[in-house]
Amino acid sequence: MIIAMKPGAGMDEIRRFAETLEKRGVKIHFSEGASQTVLGLVGDTSTIDEEGLLARHLVDKVIRVQEPYKRANRLFHPQDTRLAVPGPGGTVRYIGGGHLGIIAGPCSVENRDQIVDIAKAVKEAGAGFLRGGAFKPRTSPYSFQGLGCEGMDLLLEAKKETGLPIVTELMAIHQLEVFDGVDVIQIGARNMQNFTLLKELGRCRKPVLLKRGPAATVTELLMAAEYIMAGGNSQIILCERGIRTFDSHTRNTLDLSAIPALKKQSHLPVIVDPSHATGLAWMVPAMAKAAVAAGADGLIVEVHNNPEAALCDGEQSITPAAFGSLMDVLRKYAALEGKAV
Amino acid sequence: MIIAMKPGAGMDEIRRFAETLEKRGVKIHFSEGASQTVLGLVGDTSTIDEEGLLARHLVDKVIRVQEPYKRANRLFHPQDTRLAVPGPGGTVRYIGGGHLGIIAGPCSVENRDQIVDIAKAVKEAGAGFLRGGAFKPRTSPYSFQGLGCEGMDLLLEAKKETGLPIVTELMAIHQLEVFDGVDVIQIGARNMQNFTLLKELGRCRKPVLLKRGPAATVTELLMAAEYIMAGGNSQIILCERGIRTFDSHTRNTLDLSAIPALKKQSHLPVIVDPSHATGLAWMVPAMAKAAVAAGADGLIVEVHNNPEAALCDGEQSITPAAFGSLMDVLRKYAALEGKAV
Amino acid sequence: MIIAMKPGAGMDEIRRFAETLEKRGVKIHFSEGASQTVLGLVGDTSTIDEEGLLARHLVDKVIRVQEPYKRANRLFHPQDTRLAVPGPGGTVRYIGGGHLGIIAGPCSVENRDQIVDIAKAVKEAGAGFLRGGAFKPRTSPYSFQGLGCEGMDLLLEAKKETGLPIVTELMAIHQLEVFDGVDVIQIGARNMQNFTLLKELGRCRKPVLLKRGPAATVTELLMAAEYIMAGGNSQIILCERGIRTFDSHTRNTLDLSAIPALKKQSHLPVIVDPSHATGLAWMVPAMAKAAVAAGADGLIVEVHNNPEAALCDGEQSITPAAFGSLMDVLRKYAALEGKAV
């Protein structure tokens, strides 16, 4: 971390300021320039708050040279993390480290037939994981809120029928009680900075699929992952699902450059949700292919056997048939990228 | 709600579609145009999901004529809501309905002397409420996370010493156990769409200060309020605290036009947080005055007796002396707006 | 266009209002609903201004069913436009309609050796066009502003040496005097809504590469194209080059979903500039591949033989060697998409 002191700041004051920093475990290197003094901080600066520094009247500017995350940082873990998710009967599915993980299923679990049928269809098409929401975060209190615990039971039935591991969203800590059979816990975009929830997940021993918030920077997403990792759980899948911008031609703006950005900074696998990002079923295949071409380690795609009657997000769901065709194409893209589907 | 059907859609299909809508309690008015049919929906459309409609292949466009919120809507409650917060000793403080509510205090409670001294200072300067964080949402897991329950005790001591009602942030449902003495529950910007928390607050009988999320539209803020109101708690204060934009000359971009926008759509009081919006103490007075001039019903301002040593957000905290001067000026602006401070 | 009149508006007033609209050549279909009257406008509504309508006190909401552009609209020109650019010696290069057009070269022309060497290198690697700036739009008046007319001469030399058609930026009408030998006129992002310039280009008989402004919606980009087309020039290449968002991990946020969005609405070819979008040379290959996978009709890539010494934009330029490797990979992606390079 480099701190430029204000021009004209007195050396005595600067030294006293530097001493307070040294108490936090860093070493300070002084550089007295012609017009201003610059401090170089050596050591672990992750506990030093830039904003706190900027509150000091002596401080002009601060540059963080080291990123503020450690466990999520590729610097300290150069190799790609490959996440292994055990399924029923001793099977294992992978995401990352050369494996393209495909998660597919409906936005919400609606009834037994719906979820089991879709599960079978996506499995046949080649998906490795089944998604489906039991607890749904909805903008309006008057919209369908998910089937809750009943939905969870239906998901487990679909898992039993197909052997597909289950990915479903957790909205609050107390719901963990019914997450025993869940294989990957999804944290939704609007909960990316629900820090109480993140801390709790740190104590959990299940993989977490962490979605980027619609207004979160790449660094903030990595800091959210760091919250979970700091608690001891390093099984994290990062998910780009679109950010909020001025243009509303798609529901959100899919930021595919986040894939190389995240993978450069971090060893964690990065997947993409083209369904929520665009909100438009007809755009999902183009964005799914682009995500793989940009280096994604997986996809999470909404598939519904009757999008027009879906209780939520029908506009962005593709049919099992469309998903099957997409998988055929994606295998070719994955091959170009040297990835196993 | 007006639904434009796709050009060329058959009338039989359109009638079947309309019947499914009528089952949800609305009446449909048909208009067969030269090129396309338009349906007008009459009745309560708040339970009808625009996105669900757009998933139907027959549907071209949807306009919502009625807003999707009811209890927060000024249409059904034309008069301004004036929130009355009872304080110790039978006192009552107001926000809204001609009353400018001023909430002031530090970002975090740090120790007894700090919070009591600041409480006394802001009370003397004319603040009506004391703010202070015990549970702190921080971007980094390595930053100071607040004193927790101990901080809550210190806040109550400051309340006892000064008689100021307490405003403090709730991050998770289980923390409600220690919120008995709290007068106004603050929901932070990053929890504005923590729907599980919002539902719980609906069962609560305390006023809620609901901050706008950094990427939330004005309509989404009102929908978040609607979540709480739908549960039975209508004591809500809306708070504009800056949105995320491309420019970072301030921490967030304070959207003062949200004040007239919210007040036109809703009867709920609207306050402004110039401290978090700008992140810059020197800019707080200008933005506080502008907020009052734009029609705000109150302000929440960070005040710290030693901003340079603050454990968080020092950069945006003003001193008690600066707060005193600001209050002197604000009284004049409030007078021009016909508001009691 | 559908106009919802305010609830309670009198039928007499509404009829008078409708008559003023009919004078502009549209037919009006009335629909008296239970609570409000809805007008359906049939005919060419492209000259009717939504904002003008919203100024009327009778008008509640307006939905445009037809897009406001005509010549750029796929509705009236269902087939993809394939742009043919004649080069020296009777050669022709294509962009669109199944042809992937690759434009490569330095940000600025710096000297004869630089531009001729790069031109040869990118030609050998497989580029179809040479880019290079002679007139440079720079944020600071103190930065290098391009070689101007001298740069133009050097570009023409490079064209003579290699046979590659030239793509270069026009900043002002008077510069057209020296654009005789230029094959494709580039309009930079910051001039996308320089309407005087757009009108002038309508009178021009050269292809125009029109870059999306950093804050322009997909619709606004198409309206800018419409300006040129309305003047009689329909040889337009649309270019996505990143939009401005809250996150600055890349210089702009590349919106690859604009490719399918533009291609659905318009018949014009769409290319992508991964260099300006990301501002980071190491990210260019991933984004170039993703653009092709998302359906782009071409790419414009910055290539410099010595990025570290480049007079501008070195940070985002790749070397000729890196460009060669990228081309090898892109051919495989183009093949998957059924496109000729």
Added chain:
Amino acid sequence: MIIAMKPGAGMDEIRRFAETLEKRGVKIHFSEGASQTVLGLVGDTSTIDEEGLLARHLVDKVIRVQEPYKRANRLFHPQDTRLAVPGPGGTVRYIGGGHLGIIAGPCSVENRDQIVDIAKAVKEAGAGFLRGGAFKPRTSPYSFQGLGCEGMDLLLEAKKETGLPIVTELMAIHQLEVFDGVDVIQIGARNMQNFTLLKELGRCRKPVLLKRGPAATVTELLMAAEYIMAGGNSQIILCERGIRTFDSHTRNTLDLSAIPALKKQSHLPVIVDPSHATGLAWMVPAMAKAAVAAGADGLIVEVHNNPEAALCDGEQSITPAAFGSLMDVLRKYAALEGKAV
């Protein structure tokens, strides 16, 4: 300017790099830290391009300590600039330096009666300047494009009738021929980075009202002013008129924090356009008051005698009567801010 070199970069290479910088007229101060070397540049760094530096493989991060603008910089011109605009008959009107300049009039000049009537009305209400567009930048080529030279003649008639100096928009250099009688040249938001136009204005001897682009940062607005000032014209009025954000409850998001930000960095006067910012007539008074409270040096307000029939921007125009009432209120706000109207 401070340059952090990459950890591990060799001292020899760093010295060679530093020499190339010294050739550009700055002095370099070296600081060899434990993990990386930091260079401090002393002198005029405004010609040194941050992006160029970041292209060097040796460079890790760059912080600009000095702002990249000089003539617009308050550092070199501590006192507020007060712009004096001479009107007919030896009158002088001021903006800045304690004077609140009020510019009012219609979006477009439509006919003689319209512009003269409005001019008389706004003069009587207390406006100091008349605005009105003769050349109009419109998103659609099919919208009304202004009366052009005829509109300019009508503006001059209104000036003759009322003595009000004229503010009108210049869209292209060649239009300057008919700008002789114009008192203040307005540069629209979409031309803020039309650098050819800015350079030409540097040679002009008239005041320039420079509007902030919808996606321009505060720094970029100051750099655009610097372009004009570098050419020798320092009579510039900066204008905040809303930026583009994700929320569309107003046409743009008015960034009132730009007022204190610009005034801290620069000595130039800053005015606000609440009409274009919000796009909503009913919101103009609240935002006009807020702008004055936030420290604006003036306002530019759209006034039309028949907003419903306006050829453009009727939705955001207030009537002369509403403008009169607004002026009565603004005088009180100006008095609180110690400003003369």
